Amino acid sequence: MTTTEPRITSPSGTETDLVEMNWDPITRIVGSLGIYTKIDFNAKRVAECYSTSSIFRGYSIFMKGKDPRDAHFITSRICGICGDNHATCSVYNQNMAYGVRPPALGEWIINLGEAAEYMFDHNIFQENLVGVDFCEKMVAETNPGVLERANATEAPHAADHGYRTIGDIMRSLNPLEGEFYREALQVSRTTREMFCLMEGRHVHPSTLYPGGVGTVATVQLFTDYLTRLMRYVEFMKRVVPMHDDLFDFFYEALPGYEEVGRRRVLLGCWGSFNDPVACNFTYREMADWGRKMFVTPGVVVDGNLVTTSLVDINLGIRILLGHSYYEDWEDQEMFVTHDELGNPVDRRHPWNQHTIPKPAKRDFDGAYSWCMAPRWFDGTDYLPLDTGGGPIARLWSTALAGLVDIGYVQATGHSVKINLPRTVSRPEVTFEWKIPADKEGKPLSNAIERDRARTYFQAYSAACALHFVEQALAEIRAGRTRTWEPFTVPNDAFSVGFTEAVRGVLSHHMVIRDGKIANYHPYPPTPWNGSVRDSYGTPGPYEDAVQNTPIFEENPPERFKGIDIMRAVRSFDPCLPCGVHMYLGGGRVVKTAHSPTGVTLAI
Amino acid sequence: MTQAVDEQVLHILWMNGGLSCDGDSVALTAATQPSIEEIALGALPGLPKVAVHWPLIDFECGPEQGADNFIEWWRRADRGELDPFVLVVEGSIPNEAIKPEGYWCGFGRDPETGQPVTTSEWLDRLAPKATAILAVGTCATYGGIHAMAGNPTGAMGVPDYLGWDWTSKAGLPIVCVPGCPIHPDNLSETILYLLYQVAGQAPMIPLDEALRPRWLFEATVHQGCDRAGYYEEGDFAAEYGSAKCLVKLGCWGPVVKCNVPKRGWINGVGGCPNVGGICIACTMPGFPDKFMPFMDEPPGARVSTAASGMYGTVIRTLRGFTQRTADKEPTWRVKGTELRTGYQKTW
Ligand code: SF4
Ligand code: SF4
Numbered sequence: 027m028t029t030t031e032p033r034i035t036s037p038s039g040t041e042t043d044l045v046e047m048n049w050d051p052i053t054r055i056v057g058s059l060g061i062y063t064k065i066d067f068n069a070k071r072v073a074e075c076y077s078t079s080s081i082f083r084g085y086s087i088f089m090k091g092k093d094p095r096d097a098h099f100i101t102s103r104i105c106g107i108c109g110d111n112h113a114t115c116s117v118y119n120q121n122m123a124y125g126v127r128p129p130a131l132g133e134w135i136i137n138l139g140e141a142a143e144y145m146f147d148h149n150i151f152q153e154n155l156v157g158v159d160f161c162e163k164m165v166a167e168t169n170p171g172v173l174e175r176a177n178a179t180e181a182p183h184a185a186d187h188g189y190r191t192i193g194d195i196m197r198s199l200n201p202l203e204g205e206f207y208r209e210a211l212q213v214s215r216t217t218r219e220m221f222c223l224m225e226g227r228h229v230h231p232s233t234l235y236p237g238g239v240g241t242v243a244t245v246q247l248f249t250d251y252l253t254r255l256m257r258y259v260e261f262m263k264r265v266v267p268m269h270d271d272l273f274d275f276f277y278e279a280l281p282g283y284e285e286v287g288r289r290r291v292l293l294g295c296w297g298s299f300n301d302p303v304a305c306n307f308t309y310r311e312m313a314d315w316g317r318k319m320f321v322t323p324g325v326v327v328d329g330n331l332v333t334t335s336l337v338d339i340n341l342g343i344r345i346l347l348g349h350s351y352y353e354d355w356e357d358q359e360m361f362v363t364h365d366e367l368g369n370p371v372d373r374r375h376p377w378n379q380h381t382i383p384k385p386a387k388r389d390f391d392g393a394y395s396w397c398m399a400p401r402w403f404d405g406t407d408y409l410p411l412d413t414g415g416g417p418i419a420r421l422w423s424t425a426l427a428g429l430v431d432i433g434y435v436q437a438t439g440h441s442v443k444i445n446l447p448r449t450v451s452r453p454e455v456t457f458e459w460k461i462p463a464d465k466e467g468k469p470l471s472n473a474i475e476r477d478r479a480r481t482y483f484q485a486y487s488a489a490c491a492l493h494f495v496e497q498a499l500a501e502i503r504a505g506r507t508r509t510w511e512p513f514t515v516p517n518d519a520f521s522v523g524f525t526e527a528v529r530g531v532l533s534h535h536m537v538i539r540d541g542k543i544a545n546y547h548p549y550p551p552t553p554w555n556g557s558v559r560d561s562y563g564t565p566g567p568y569e570d571a572v573q574n575t576p577i578f579e580e581n582p583p584e585r586f587k588g589i590d591i592m593r594a595v596r597s598f599d600p601c602l603p604c605g606v607h608m609y610l611g612g613g614r615v616v617k618t619a620h621s622p623t624g625v626t627l628a629i
Numbered sequence: 630m631t632q633a634v635d636e637q638v639l640h641i642l643w644m645n646g647g648l649s650c651d652g653d654s655v656a657l658t659a660a661t662q663p664s665i666e667e668i669a670l671g672a673l674p675g676l677p678k679v680a681v682h683w684p685l686i687d688f689e690c691g692p693e694q695g696a697d698n699f700i701e702w703w704r705r706a707d708r709g710e711l712d713p714f715v716l717v718v719e720g721s722i723p724n725e726a727i728k729p730e731g732y733w734c735g736f737g738r739d740p741e742t743g744q745p746v747t748t749s750e751w752l753d754r755l756a757p758k759a760t761a762i763l764a765v766g767t768c769a770t771y772g773g774i775h776a777m778a779g780n781p782t783g784a785m786g787v788p789d790y791l792g793w794d795w796t797s798k799a800g801l802p803i804v805c806v807p808g809c810p811i812h813p814d815n816l817s818e819t820i821l822y823l824l825y826q827v828a829g830q831a832p833m834i835p836l837d838e839a840l841r842p843r844w845l846f847e848a849t850v851h852q853g854c855d856r857a858g859y860y861e862e863g864d865f866a867a868e869y870g871s872a873k874c875l876v877k878l879g880c881w882g883p884v885v886k887c888n889v890p891k892r893g894w895i896n897g898v899g900g901c902p903n904v905g906g907i908c909i910a911c912t913m914p915g916f917p918d919k920f921m922p923f924m925d926e927p928p929g930a931r932v933s934t935a936a937s938g939m940y941g942t943v944i945r946t947l948r949g950f951t952q953r954t955a956d957k958e959p960t961w962r963v964k965g966t967e968l969r970t971g972y973q974k975t976w
Pocket of ligand 2: 232808809850885886887888889890900901902907908909910911912913
């Protein structure tokens with residue numbers, strides 16, 4: 027730090043200097059995110075955080091007037107790592123609009139494709155992007171003492187994963203040179219082969235259609251998938267205990283690490299993997315078939331499950347403008363005043379949203395972002411839900427609901443059990459993901475637990491896929507090989523699709539008029555997680571989670587890397603189609619807590 | 630992946646700050662012929678030493694005034710301190726000139742003004758200094774999805790922005806590898822070719838009129854499709870899920886230049902029509918507008934399927950006609966202060 031004169035009072039009441047630190051773009055995420063912070067180096071805390079991403083493409087605008095059957099081809103291009111989640115969500119949405127129910131086999135094929143996507147994407151993100159923050163090279167540069175201790179700490183599950191010490195695990199995660207880093211990169215390719223077997227092409231699938239899939243379903247298709255899947259199952263038997271050892275070590279080596287990236291438990295999950303036996307894609311029965319999904323939809327507040335109904339979830343969604351570059355749509359027409367069940371639909375609901383861009387300079391007192399602020403209205407408050415990067419919300423909601431029981435996975439009401447069968451060199455294994463709590467027993471949503479859940483969810487997806495392969499083969503053996511059902515596009519309709527993108531909640535809302543798209547608004551996870559301060563001044567989840575993150579890094583400001591902040595941000599699996607930057611404002615000390623910047627995250 | 634600078638190193642600056650989905654970055658992680666590890670670690674004979682500055686997996690992650698700041702490499706390139714470097718551009722270039730203020734997309738920020746540095750500004754600054762520019766994916770090459778009719782940003786491809794006859798200081802035209810997303814190995818193989826060329830070990834990369842590497846894009850989807858036997862027999866699928874030719878369900882294969890059905894998507898697995906997906910022409914300059922609605926039978930194909938097998942020459946001529954249209958971008962993807970996409974400005 028170059029200067030020490032201006033003093034301000036920190037939340038703890040002590041005199042302190044705040045240093046601006048900006049990262050813009052942040053690397054090792056998908057897309058472009060900037061994180062602008064003020065750091066209190068004396069108290070070793072982040073005092074303030076704003077996140078920004080600077081891109082606007084205008085999907086909701088250029089989709090207007092297009093053929094509704096083009097929607098999944100177009101919306102897939104919203105995201106280059108989970109485009110297929112968009113295509114899937116759009117196909118679900120179109121199925122509702124066209125009143126078509128695909129043959130069960132088509133649905134099992136989509137589930138298998140989507141399971142492969144989770145297995146691929148969580149794996150590459152965890153090991154090749156997040157893992158680098160925990161690798162030997164990084165820890166040596168940020169916390170040399172911790173590395174020394176890691177080298178001297180025997181890994182409790184060494185027998186399961188083969189690394190004798192925690193330091194050995196860290197070395198195996200070194201980028202490119204690390205043996206596990208390279209193995210995981212290779213696994214991300216075989217899982218993508220599995221994906222391509224089902225959906226044709228990664229990441230924008232070629233075989234998904236409203237009414238089902240074009241994939242030619244033969245015995246060979248499922249054999250090719252299953253053999254690769256079993257190799258992945260074997261791989262996960264090493265990976266789960268390895269990450270447990272690594273993450274547990276951080277709590278031990280750095281007491282208080284629970285607080286890094288911690289925020290109130292406000293989790294949303296929109297459900298994943300439809301059960302074709304139950305799902306008929308009607309809005310009227312959506313709450314029922316939603317509860318039959320193999321990942322249960324839900325909203326979890328302070329550790330309690332508020333709802334599992336997709337209808338409640340749908341009606342609670344609100345889009346606030348916050349500090350973004352758009353005109354309001356209060357004076358514009360409403361497309362949908364009541365849903366099919368007669369419930370009133372709010373003007374700020376995606377069905378009624380109008381996207382009216384108004385480009386302007388970045389001004390932190392005014393508009394500073396291309397991202398609006400999605401919130402979930404519980405009847406009283408506009409809750410800034412996050413997805414925790416996806417897995418933590420999915421496992422939490424599924425665990426509490428206790429509805430899933432397919433043998434390979436079982437939700438117990440307080441945990442999720444994952445039962446993996448025997449593989450080539452390892453016996454049957456059961457992993458149990460338990461709802462995380464801190465030392466006082468309070469529910470815990472923080473960086474480490476978001477990351478840990480990711481690994482468990484990889485195993486969960488593999489276990490579900492085993493079930494789906496069995497179901498698909500049963501269809502084929504019974505001679506039911508059709509994968510697609512014809513449909514016609516109505517002149518007027520409105521519809522919604524829900525699923526889980528890899529990093530969390532995904533919804534697509536559509537209004538059709540005169541056979542064309544009149545309104546289409548997709549809401550992926552990152553606008554929820556990376557949202558700006560909303561019209562009520564409530565910060566978005568990244569901002570919230572980074573603020574008050576304690577700093578454990580040993581480097582002074584001149585050599586500061588901000589590793590704890592980066593771990594907090596990456597735990598959400600940010601995915602902002604554009605690049606990420608973080609910036610340390612010249613070691614300049616600022617006087618007041620004046621907000622520097624915001625999130626830009628527009629589709 | 631960043632290594633210490635030394636004179637022998639060839640830098641690759643990867644800018645994913647255009648209007649994109651990052652799908653081409655993600656595709657590169659899927660490549661195996663060669664893989665990114667093999668390129669970065671110099672695991673092929675004769676490869677120059679490279680330093681890849683790639684946001685997706687870069688080790689660098691420090692803040693602007695702390696250690697290991699990623700954007701600093703861009704600033705160094707701008708100051709002329711990195712030479713030689715190959716600039717990879719992912720995403721289409723929005724037209725920042727159609728509005729009085731603000732930005733459509735930025736990459737890093739200007740320390741003086743605090744405002745984002747726009748992607749087009751980076752292109753203006755770095756293009757004169759780059760040894761080669763590689764446009765990856767259909768957005769960066771020709772505009773793609775974000776440049777479709779009715780778009781508000783006036784997006785276009787890199788050649789539309791810099792000029793189709795632009796050449797680098799080393800005399801290279803813009804190299805375009807289209808695909809939505811790009812085929813993983815088509816990308817890594819083109820990078821490899823350029824590295825050999827810059828190292829003086831390969832002659833000028835052979836490109837066609839749309840600046841595509843010839844050997845990757847000279848055949849049509851249809852010529853490489855394993856369903857062509859059905860086409861030749863006039864046996865067409867009436868429903869998705871059938872193993873027969875998909876042309877009546879919307880496959881544009883006969884007029885589209887792309888090697889995906891032949892090469893497979895990853896390690897020979899997947900593809901489009903061979904797996905059961907219609908070809909939506911995602912590699913073509915006319916994508917997507919000239920091929921929508923995707924699920925309708927292509928008008929050009931109607932004539933040719935009716936006559937399939939019988940009038941080879943006539944069909945090839947007809948196809949040639951459709952192909953020339955398909956190989957042209959729509960007229961609105963141009964520079965200037967006017968927005969020609971059909972969107973009524975609200976600002
Ligand atoms: S499916 Fe498409 S590419 Fe294949 S034979 Fe038919 S028209 Fe040609
Ligand atoms: S076959 Fe068609 S849709 Fe598939 S990648 Fe090639 S051009 Fe794109």
